[in-house]
Amino acid sequence: xxxxxxxxxxxxxxxxxxxxxxxxxxxxxxxxxxxxxxxxxxxxxxxxxxxxxxxxxxxxxxxxxxxxxxxxxxxxxxxxxxxxxxxxxxxxxxxxxxxxxxxxxxxxxxxxxxx
Numbered sequence: 001x002x003x004x005x006x007x008x009x010x011x012x013x014x015x016x017x018x019x020x021x022x023x024x025x026x027x028x029x030x031x032x033x034x035x036x037x038x039x040x041x042x043x044x045x046x047x048x049x050x051x052x053x054x055x056x057x058x059x060x061x062x063x064x065x066x067x068x069x070x071x072x073x074x075x076x077x078x079x080x081x082x083x084x085x086x087x088x089x090x091x092x093x094x095x096x097x098x099x100x101x102x103x104x105x106x107x108x109x110x111x112x113x114x115x
Contacts, residue, residue: 005029007036015048018085022056025064033064037071041078050075051107055086060094072104083107 006022017040025033040050052068054060060068068084075082083105087095095101 005032016051017047018051018053020053020056024059025057026059026061027063030063030067033067034070037067041074046078047080049081049083051083051085053085054088054091057088057091060091065094065098068104069100
C-alpha cells in the first residue's frame with residue numbers, strides 16, 4: 001500500500017481557504033494532517049470558512065477521521081465554518097458508519113456554502 005499524505009493549500013475566495021488532501025490519512029500521517037489544520041487556524045487573517053477537499057484522499061482511517069473531527073471542533077471554537085468536500089467512497093462509508101457526515105459539513109463539491 002502506498003503511504004503518505006500530500007497537502008495543498010489555497011485561498012479560493014475572500015475568507016475561504018482550502019486544504020486539499022492527496023494520499024492516505026492514517027496513523028502514520030495523522031500528525032501531518034493535524035499540523036496543516038492547526039496552521040490554517042493560526043493564520044492571519046483567520047479564514048471564515050475552511051474546506052478540506054478529500055477528492056484525492058485514497059484512504060482515511062480512524063486516525064484521519066479523528067483529525068478531521070478535531071479540526072471541526074477547533075473551527076467551531078473560533079467561529080470558522082468547517083467543511084469536508086468531495087469525499088471518495090471509502091471516506092463516505094466511514095462517515096456514514098460513524099454518523100459524522102452532518103457534523104463535518106460534508107459537501108459533494110469543493111465550493112463552500114455561502115456563510
